[in-house]
Amino acid sequence: MDAITVTSPAETMQLGAKLGKLVQPGDLILLDGDLGAGKTTFTKGLAQSLGIDRNVKSPTFTLVREYHQGRLPLYHMDVYRLEDGGAEDLGLDEYFDGDGVSVVEWSQFISELLPTTYLRIALKRSGDQDDDRTITLQAHGEHYQQLADSLEG
Template sequence: MEDADTQMETMTVTSPEQTMQLGAQLGTLVQPGDLILLDGDLGAGKTTFTKGLAQSIGINANVKSPTFTLVREYHQGRLPLYHMDVYRLEDGGAEDLGLDEYFDGDGVSVVEWSEFISDLLPTTYLRITLSRTTDEADTRTITLKAHGDHYQQLVDQLKE
């Protein structure tokens, strides 16, 4: 269910480095318990965005897509990062994974392909949609949609 007062912010990046930079900017703002949803087609930049976020919270490990493991945990930063890829849950099965324990935990949760677990999501989160543009190979449109006051504050800070 969408909030009537939810605002969207759209920006354009023209390289993977700019996608990482935006992730890094968000990483400086996230707090324990934050939930970031990353949606977009294969190759849209979801994991690239997550790499930038991870670096800015002090995670130096090689962040890669958790497609086959579902969740990768990183604990060496200023707060834990729980990177999830729920693409394989398209046909269900997420109810038994205890994802709410991550969402309510002491770290930041980043979920790729969140549409496959929409019924398990809390009411507040930041949804980031990455879309390829047709004109340039590395150009992406990134749309941020805050659900809840805390996430609107994050979006407002990113705009500054």
């Protein structure tokens, strides 16, 4: 489990864009990190490389934002508000098993509902500068290991 260091929001978006070129239908990307760590910035880069030109915003209050105009549909989820439960009634597996790529922020709150294969990306503030981040990739499954290797290479 290697770490990638980025020093600006633009670099975080570039890493997301690199992943966006590699994802396939049904892929599940988990983004974990504190508030302001860069989860939505990463997702913006991923969305751009999918060909989605709409503004990608954090879906904190809607739970799921769907973007259908790219190479693949993007299902951007923020499950922070499900800290106290309720996720099992949302039908998230329909997204996970669907034809698009699912990006889930704060995935620890729905850990019991996650499939066995996914790519977890942890973003953490690091260094002396406000924009420095350490991004750690944790692959679960061979396909996701290939994605992680491509991002780290």
